[in-house]
Amino acid sequence: MLGLLRENARISITKIAQKTRNSRATVQKRIEYMEATSIITSYTVRIKPNLNPQLIQAWMSIMVEGNKAQAVIKELRLDPAIQTLHTTNGKWDLLVEIQSDNLVNFDLILSRIRSISGIYNSETNILLSTYKI
Template sequence: MDDIDHRLIALLRDNARTPVSALAHKLKVSRGTVQNRMARLEEQGIIVGYTARLRPDAQPRGIRAWMSIEIEGNTARRVLQSLRGDPAVQALHTTNGRWDIMAELLAEDLEAFDRALERIRLIPGIANTETNILLSTYV
């Protein structure tokens, strides 16, 4: 990837619905160049899809949280597979430092949130967790 690819990706991250002509104008290249680069980035699996960002107040209400997870030994793959199957887990991120995994959680209410925490903490290979409920979101 070169500088134009990086700038194109940045523009698409900002607004994936930007017309190709506008992207070409901002990048100072032809429409064909933008279309070819987007097709190549998709074929190479660099761009794997396009999505919509919602305002925080437009998203479903519920209890949202970040869970920091410490893994025992070499069980990360097994733990990640188990976490992917939990309906409360919205996203997973591996990290370095004290915590091995950050899980983004969403539950409809405190009771459902409590049940999710209980399920997750019982997954074999999880040594320790710390959970922080998200109070406000700013974009």
């Protein structure tokens, strides 16, 4: 069921029941249980990649000073240009996916992120091409 919902969050209960060979009532109860127990936390929409070819996408690797990671994460989560935010191991503490509609705004986004208290260092890579989706 989860695999079907991951593929298409709008799939009908009836279709899931058919594909999993369960009754509609069983599927409904299982989905309600997964929602109630936070196994399923939300439903979302995926936008076709490269729908907007002018969109600037980048990954920013961030080093955080000392134990300031949670404060930095809190600030980053408020920024609408940030699409995803990951903690990592190794040289960088955080990995951030950024989107912007143009280079001027992209520059402003980078400046805004770099000015967050607790960010020690960063490196940004603009995505040029995507080959596997």
